[in-house]
Amino acid sequence: MQTAEAGYLRCAGGADLHALHTSPDLLKGQEHDDREALIRAYDQGLVGRKAGRALYDSIMAAAPHGECPLCGTGEVDTLDHYLPKTVFPLCAIMPINLVPACMHCNHSKGAALAASPDTQPLHPYLDQLGSERWLVADVRPTVPASVCFRVQAQAGWPPSLAARVQHHFDSYNLDYRYGQKAGRHLAGSRRDHARLLALGPDILRDALMEDAESWARTDLNAWETALYFALAGSDWYVNGGLLHT
Ligand SMILES: [Zn+2]
Incomplete structure (x- = not known):
């Protein structure tokens, strides 16, 4: 052994x-x-x-x-x-x-x-994905707001690692699973975000960016990190999209 x-x-x-x-x-x-x-x-x-x-x-x-x-x-x-x-x-x-x-x-x-090597799952102990953000999200202007997640391959990744990360993301259904979590999280945050929006879109955007930076310090590629960077970067969301229900 x-x-x-x-x-x-x-x-x-x-x-x-x-x-x-x-x-x-x-x-x-x-x-x-x-x-x-x-x-x-x-x-x-x-x-x-x-x-x-x-x-x-x-x-x-x-x-x-x-x-x-x-x-x-x-x-x-x-x-x-x-x-x-x-x-x-x-x-x-x-x-x-x-x-x-x-x-x-x-x-x-x-x-x-x-x-094949491209479909080999990631090994949490052995695979190194670097120190950059590779999980990103996009806000969809739906009613209510929804978020989709995707992998953004890093420039330093060899093609085989990029293929494996994408395969891992797809086979564990992570877009759907993170999307569900994000939807619930947005519903719970709506009142607080609406309160900040009443003070102005820039106040809301700054607060969302603060949350993004805070999550990034804990885990750069957590779904929460991707969510808050996406919200802070969404003109639609910070200009009132969040109010549509
Ligand atoms: Zn799991």
Whole structure:
């Protein structure tokens, strides 16, 4: 298992996580008895036994603010096997393969393997997306106001990373999920925003920009950060669009 873990890290160091699928070190443990024992070590040792469960819980608790690192919006309530344990039994209890996740993301991902390097899901421990904003939003002049989200690939990203981020965004349905959250958030903020608008559009815009900068300090690519930058940048919203219901 230690050899397999070293192989895992080598693939990650080469920035080709899709190569994990064919790593001979990781594909060991396929014989029936080995597979059963390894999966049992997860189900009964890590999940089902008190000492193991403490380790399981500590990995879940490592997610900042208890937030699912796959979607950035769900609540962590399980561990996801980045490489499915049914295909890679040696990775069943390998810490680097155990990622905190919400149930929604865990079910969305399932046990299917990516068909190509461009569709390899992001690995929260290993993929580095840089320190720029890549999640952006646009306000739609609907009644009431709504917001859509999209990925803006960074200039420094290789094309394969840009494709993977887009695939991740699409496969976890993040435009829809963030849009739902943003809609509820706007409904709850409407009264406060209307109060600021009564003082003038520039007052409202400045306040929205303050909120955007504040969220950006917490998480540059949180949906809330993208939402507030979009609201502050929307002439339609700050000139009264928010009042349409
Ligand atoms: Zn999630």
